[in-house]
Amino acid sequence: MFIDVNEFKKINDTYGHMTGDEMLKSIATVLQKMVKETAQVDRLSGDEFVILQKMQNGEGAEELCSRIHHAFEAPFFQDGHHIPVSLSIGVCEFEFGQRDFVSILDEADQEMYKAKNMRKVRLQS
16 A cells, blocks of 8 residues: 555645654554554655555455545644644555565555545545
8 A cells, every 4th residue: 555645745834844743653653553463554755655464365455445544534633733634545456476566566656646636536526
């Protein structure tokens, strides 16, 4: 999963970079709690995160995406402010050993941008 915090620049501009940094730490904590112990949550750069998680026995990424989005429905209380946070998530499912990490990450990144564009279309409607 490739995850981007929507409109993070606006959070930094409105509340300051220190609050933005604390928000990123809080987001990482929530994401880590959402995944299994065997999953890996990493901050890639800026406001982007990657989750690597093994799925099996009919367990799908769609369910995890839904749980993550649900976890971010309420605003964060950070540094005395209620700050709304939304995420765009791109998913790339693959069989272990079939593809290299760079191509997997690239596909998930492309899917994240599709999700981000879909969100913008919905907001404009």
